[in-house]
Amino acid sequence: MLRKLSALFPSSKQVLFSYVFISVTCSILLFSLGLYFYLLKDISTRTDHAKAALASQMEAIFVELKSIANDADLSCDADSITRLRSATFYSPTFKEFGLFNSDYQVFCTNLGPRDFKIFNSIAQRIEASPAHRTVSLVKSHTLGDNAFLVFYKGEKGIGVNGLAPPKRLGNYVDRWLTSGYAYQLTLGKQMVVSNSADIEGSILDKQVRTLDDWAMSLAVYLPERYYWQLYQSMWPFIFLSSVFLFVLFSVLHWSFLYYRRSLPQCIKRAIQNNAMEVYFQPIVSLDENRTHELEALIRWHSPYHGQVSPLSIIEVSERLGLIDELTWMVIRKVGMLFRQNAELLKDIRISVNVDRHSLIHEDFAPTLAKVTDEWPELKGRLGLEVTETTALNSIELPLMVSRFEHIKALDIRLSVDDFGTGYAGLDFLRRFPYDTLKLDQIFIASLKEDQFTRQVLTSVTKLAKELNMEVVAEGVEREDQLEAVRELGVERVQGYYFCRPLPTDQVLEWLMAEQARKSRL
Incomplete structure (x- = not known):
């Protein structure tokens, strides 16, 4: 067996060492660069998918609000409250719904009658919007934290607002981004949701996508530590690749020597x-x-x-x-x-x-x-x-x-x-x-x-x-x-x-x- 191997592989120690060095070096470079460029493409693709998922969800949200607005009237009787509670129960996003009139006065929610006015800045954005809709981030007493608010004013002059925890929006981003990627979703200059309170360490790449209709921005980061985590997990494959390249170089070397030695005999x-x-x-x-x-x-x-x-x-x-x-x-x-x-x-x-x-x-x-x-x-x-x-x-x-x-x-x-x-x-x-x-x-x-x-x-x-x-x-x-x-x-x-x-x-x-x-x- 040893004789067969010695016939297959180069016998010179210097050539053998050279092939080992070249094989290991090529494998390290191949996997290092391959992983880097793969992650660059992957983060760009995943960010695009996350943006598309958010945009699709926002459209679905306004379809949901429009349906509620079409069934609403200016009363806040038991039937109106029941309809709002039913909509809240079946909604995948919202924890609370409210109705407001043409003066932007909230008069009814799924918790019962209410009487408070929507901020003028929000009312102005609704009027300025061609579709009479907007979003906002406010402090919520119901959730005890920041709440994501969506507003829509229907054709009858009756508007609907929905209150949702920002984490719900993060769910649509998490579906497309692995745990190694960090992201921040902002509304204007305010943070809506993030899976990393502070982006620490070196960043290899950053992808930013904007949802202009909603004044929202999604930034996705590729931390250097995530690259090294994946790279360390690839060492077994690097080792196998080095062995494969060593065998390949050795066989090619042997084949070339055989070719050089056999060609004269074939020509003869x-x-x-x-x-x-x-x-x-x-x-x-x-x-x-x-x-x-x-x-x-x-x-x-x-x-x-x-x-x-x-x-x-x-x-x-x-x-x-x-x-x-x-x-x-x-x-x-x-x-x-x-x-x-x-x-x-x-x-x-x-x-x-x-x-x-x-x-x-x-x-x-x-x-x-x-x-x-x-x-x-x-x-x-x-x-x-x-x-x-x-x-x-x-x-x-x-x-x-x-x-x-x-x-x-x-x-x-x-x-x-x-x-x-x-x-x-x-x-x-x-x-x-x-x-x-x-x-x-x-x-x-x-x-x-x-x-x-x-x-x-x-x-x-x-x-x-x-x-x-x-x-x-x-x-x-x-x-x-x-x-x-x-x-x-x-x-x-x-x-x-x-x-x-x-x-x-x-x-x-x-x-x-x-x-x-x-x-x-």
Whole structure:
């Protein structure tokens, strides 16, 4: 069991400690920030719901008062008192009801006849209200404390007032706010109800909602202590999250190491089994009277690693010493394409990328000769693209010249690929008998805007033509780049503007469509 775990998790103590530290830190930050932003959203949502509940209850209160006013008259007989007592008994809010006349004189309550006048300030607010209603907070002898009073004046001139303990209004707020939130409900500047006499300590957030129709304001507070109470209760989850992240990081680390270690073996088997695909990207001739060319590009979808980058394939092949085998595999696939589609490809040339160090090997040219004998269709139609990534030393220089002579003798065309990004310069072009010069896409991308690049490429293009070299512009993706290339005098273009790299069946369809198009011209 221990051996299995040691194979799964990183063995290095430093890596192990790093994953523990990262896992714990990420979990703490994740839960700290997550709880904070959750509470900010939660307090806002709950405050909105509490406000809506209060507003709904206030509307229900006035519906209740309106019903009493419609059934009332200016008498305070036994029936009137009975109706008020019945309304009080069934009311979810009020402890006392009273009736007042058009002069705002209270003449009857559920406790019996009364005779006192409502404050002028309250009467003025009732008259000023379009719905003839208002609220107030006064000292109540009945409740022995502050009382919440609601007033409504009916259409018949008879008004109703209801007296309720402020705590009843707090019930509608409590339904939506948990005990950790503090709140204060005020009427004007007077406190109606609060679940905290004094908001102590730091406050992380405060939400305020107003009920303008009632001159009421609800303030809800998020105390810092409530945040820490909840945070402390989450420690078991933080611990579990840390364990999960540690396992996740460890598995990802192990998977990455396994990927790095297994990818070379998979690439090796794919090369040996001839399992990689070759895609072809057209090199389009801007002269309608000339045929197009193709560049062969390696592609591979591993059953274990998915789509593997061509750069990764080349890098691993070089590291394993399999770059030559990769090159021969691609060239043989090109030969197979020529053999199976002889009529369609009779005038088409196809180029293959080759590593410069492969060319220097003593057995490269003889092996290439054997391959062309095996696939005679390649003679005169195969091209090798060479990228100059490093400078040639005094030993490599004469070897390269000799290898080029042998290759040219096999009727194989040579191209300098990605010109301008490596060590290939103007003197390099004079020294080596290349047939084609390919301008790197980096220069094509900035050709329209960069005057210096334009001048350099103009000189390079002119020199290439003087040396009887064809010029190909790589990476042409837009109309303006194509026009700039035309102005340079470049007649062959490669890039997504015309066509992306295609698998064999699709590139054959593309060539047939092009031949059909030219035949119609």
